[in-house]
Amino acid sequence: MNSTQPNQILIVDDNPTNIKVLFDCLKSAGYRVFIAQSGESALEKLAVITPDLILLDVMMPGIDGFETCQRLKNIPNNQNIPVIFMTALNETEHKVKAFSLGAVDYITKPFQQEEVLARVNVHLQLCNLNQELRSMNEQLEKRVAQRTARLSYTLEQMQVMQLQLIQNEKMSALGNLVAGVAHEINNPISFVAGNIFPAQEYLKDLFKLIALYQQEYPQPSAVIQKTIKSIDLEYIKKDFPELLNSMEIGIERITNISHSLRSFARSDTAKKQLFDIHEGLDSTLLILKHRLKANEDRPEIEVIKNYGELPLIECLPSPINQVFMNILANAIDALEEANRGRSFAEIKAKPNCITVTTNLSQDEQYAIISIKDNGTGMPQHIKKQIFEYLYTTKAAGKGTGLGLAISYKIIVDEHQGKIExxxxxxxxSEFIITIPVMASKGVS
Known part of the structure; x- marks a missing residue:
């Protein structure tokens, strides 16, 4: 209600005399008055105006006051308009019916002008108070909603910060561990690798000397002949070079493992740099190799690599590797869950498998990485919550609900990508990661 404008009152009555008396009385009291001489006419006027109060006659031709009241109360905009019935009927049942239809008062004809004014003033004041109360409630609800939104935003920011701290701490600890292991491996491996070539040369010289002895002394003594036979000199001459070659291959493999470990937990992630996604996937699979190997419960988990041609991707290598670790580890967990209750032979008949597929988008602007397992899958309600903070389907103590939430943040927030x-x-189950080839791009 606008307090600067006079209150509007609608009189609904088919009696011209009653209308004139009420009109003059209310007009002189400062109200703006509208008139309708039937229920139908009143409903038509209510489509155009919204009065502050309605004086409604009960007995009218066409639709009576009760039906008129019922119809207008069914219109949302009219539900809060106070209705005062006017009638010569004085039976209790009519009053009860009037109040049940939403009326606020009941005036019996013939009415006194002073009584009408008094009742109108009281109900308009009550209406004003009710409207002020509704307005205050709306403001209060708005403030509560705003404060709730601020609290929710603050909580979300705290969760994001917590995720970031956990991620940084985890990768820092892993980086330190890997750096220490790589350092401890590199020193002895470098020593052995550096001495393989001289050892091969020394061996050639020794074999050359033995051949010269055999040429100069074709008939050695019985003791020498016995020793040659006991040590199987011919076998040594054949096997020793192969032994050194095997050692060289083994050293090369250990060097590659050390390189993969350092690649997985690269610490130089202050800014995005060009990175080989396939190298990241391979290093992650290498770290998880112990979980992929066969054991007494199941055969080896097969890993199928469908690598397409990808350019170097501008990204943060260590966090991207962490995403691969989280998803691949979850895939292994899903396969182990699917194996429960199945025998070794049953699993062998339908082997556990993880398929890693990479390719470029059609416009060659995005790298797409798919990691798919043939485990238990997941229902729709889990899919909807899978990236939520602290959500996990694992038993207590076996999952934190952080891995996929962190992965989502790394891909979506830090790389402007998409994970589905x-x-x-x-x-x-299949996780699909889409990240821009160049950092300036973003997935819409």
Whole structure:
């Protein structure tokens, strides 16, 4: 209600005399008065105006006052307009019916002008107070909603900060561990690798000397002949070079492992740099190799690599590797869950498998990495919550609910990419990662 404008009152009555008396009385009291001589006319006027109060006659031709009241109360904009019935009927049942239809008062004809004014003033004041109360409630609800939104935002920011701290601490600890292991491996490996070539040269010289002895002394003594036979000199001459070659291959493999470890937990992540996604996937699979190997419960988990041609991707290598670690570790967990209750032979008949597929988008602006397992899959309600903070389907003590939430933040927030999950319950799950080839791009 606008306090600077006079209150508007609608009189609904088919009696011209009653209308004139009420009109003059209310007009002289400062109210703005509208008139309707039937229920139908009143409903038409209510489509155009919104009065502050309605004086409604009960007995009218056409639709009576009770039906008129019922119809207008069914219109949302009219529900709060106070209605005062006017009638010569004085039976209790009519009063009860009037109040049940939403009326606020009941004036019996013939009415006194002073009584009408008094009742109108009281109900308009009550209406004003009710409107002020509704307005205050709306303001209060708005303030509560705003404060709730601020608190929710603050909580979300705190969760993001917590995720970031956990991520940084985890990668820092892993980086220190890997750096220490790589350092301890590199020193002895460098020593052995540096001495393989001289050892091969020394061996050639020794074999050359033995051949010269055999040429100069074709008939050695019985003791020498016995020793040659006991040590199987011919076998040594054949096997020793192969032994050194095997050692050289083993050293090369250990060097590659050390390189993969350092690649996985690269600490130089202050800014984005060009990175080989396939190298990151391979180093992550190498670290998880102990979980992929066969054991007494199941055969080896097969890893199928469908690597497409990808350019170097501008990204943060260590966090990207962490995403691969989280998703691949979850895939292994899903396969182990699917193996429960199945025998070794049953698993061998339908082997556990993880398929890693990489390719470029059609416009060659994005790298797409798919990691799919043939485990238990997941229902729709889990798919909807899978990236939520602290959400986990694992038993207590086996999952924190942080891995995929951190992965989502790394891909979406830090790389402007996209991470999605597809699944068929009881059959498979697939995580699809899409990241820009160049950091200036972003997935819409």
């Amino acid at each position: 999950v597809n699944s068929q319950p009881g059959a498979w």
